[in-house]
Amino acid sequence: MLQHRHLLGIEGLSKAEITTILDLAELYAKQNRSANKHSKVLSGMTQVNMFFEASTRTQASFEIAGKRLGADVMNMQMSASSITKGETLIDTAMTLNAMHPDLLVVRHPHSGAVALLAEKVNCAVLNAGDGRHEHPTQALLDALTIRRAKGRLHRLTIAICGDIAHSRVARSNLLLLGKMENRVRLIGPRSLMPSGIEQLGVEVTDDMAAGLAGADVVMMLRLQKERMDGGFIPSEREYYHRWGLDAAKLAHAKPDAIVMHPGPMNRGVEIDGVLADDINRSVIQEQVEMGVAVRMAVMDLLARGLRAKDDTGVMV
Ligand code: NCD
Numbered sequence: 001m002l003q004h005r006h007l008l009g010i011e012g013l014s015k016a017e018i019t020t021i022l023d024l025a026e027l028y029a030k031q032n033r034s035a036n037k038h039s040k041v042l043s044g045m046t047q048v049n050m051f052f053e054a055s056t057r058t059q060a061s062f063e064i065a066g067k068r069l070g071a072d073v074m075n076m077q078m079s080a081s082s083i084t085k086g087e088t089l090i091d092t093a094m095t096l097n098a099m100h101p102d103l104l105v106v107r108h109p110h111s112g113a114v115a116l117l118a119e120k121v122n123c124a125v126l127n128a129g130d131g132r133h134e135h136p137t138q139a140l141l142d143a144l145t146i147r148r149a150k151g152r153l154h155r156l157t158i159a160i161c162g163d164i165a166h167s168r169v170a171r172s173n174l175l176l177l178g179k180m181e182n183r184v185r186l187i188g189p190r191s192l193m194p195s196g197i198e199q200l201g202v203e204v205t206d207d208m209a210a211g212l213a214g215a216d217v218v219m220m221l222r223l224q225k226e227r228m229d230g231g232f233i234p235s236e237r238e239y240y241h242r243w244g245l246d247a248a249k250l251a252h253a254k255p256d257a258i259v260m261h262p263g264p265m266n267r268g269v270e271i272d273g274v275l276a277d278d279i280n281r282s283v284i285q286e287q288v289e290m291g292v293a294v295r296m297a298v299m300d301l302l303a304r305g306l307r308a309k310d311d312t313g314v315m316v
Pocket residue numbers: 057058129135138168169221222224262263264
């Protein structure tokens with residue numbers, strides 16, 4: 001069980017809790033490869049997915065995870081909801097709350113919006129990405145993918161490359177990887193590097209060759225054009241030339257370094273399409289696979305907390 005009612009970010013998780021989630025996810029990964037993928041862990045429970053931002057893999061992944069655990073899963077079409085009629089996020093949440101969901105999965109364009117919502121409802125809230133702040137299940141699925149490929153999740157050199165400034169994936173990852181005692185390097189143009197980020201104990205460079213030297217893991221990020229208001233990069237061509245990952249740049253990393261990307265990818269902008277599809281180097285598809293397993297594990301653990309509350313009347 002987790003010591004938390006919600007999963008809002010990596011920030012509040014201990015090293016032991018991260019390991020508990022990953023160990024359980026490992027079991028679900030195995031179950032997901034078998035013919036019978038169903039369990040009854042969430043049976044009788046209602047899971048509502050509220051996505052205020054476009055999402056393909058994260059939403060599908062949470063939906064499949066909930067269904068495999070036996071929950072009743074509902075996807076709210078937020079673009080078609082009362083929000084467009086002027087209702088506030090909190091009013092929408094309170095309305096839903098009155099229908100007694102058990103798990104609320106929320107993605108929102110504003111940093112902190114999911115935590116705010118969690119204060120207003122009685123169910124367990126899972127952050128599926130809030131603005132530039134956190135995307136905890138992405139960092140957990142990345143961690144599981146790394147642990148499976150490298151056999152451990154400590155003392156690795158991990159390069160996170162690209163649009164760090166706009167990336168909740170980068171933030172959650174550097175928090176998790178730091179907690180687990182890895183060496184994290186951030187690589188990207190200065191204009192896409194948050195100021196003062198060095199204070200989080202990471203190395204920062206704008207030089208791909210230097211940053212990738214000796215890396216065990218190379219994690220590429222999408223250029224988040226929808227969060228930019230112009231002027232961050234000279235041109236996509238220039239960006240690809242300097243920071244796009246291709247076989248030549250990857251040669252600076254360790255010979256067995258793995259290549260990751262949370263998706264969706266801009267092929268030919270931050271990563272070469274052929275490299276992204278190279279099953280000898282790229283674990284991008286495995287990341288998607290581990291996403292379902294990790295979300296099953298997190299929802300299972302949060303549901304155990306909910307059931308304990310049912311038994312004792314108090315939330316642990
Ligand atoms: C990421 C996100 O939404 O933060 N995508 C994802 O969840 N797989 C990264 C991105 O959009 O680039």
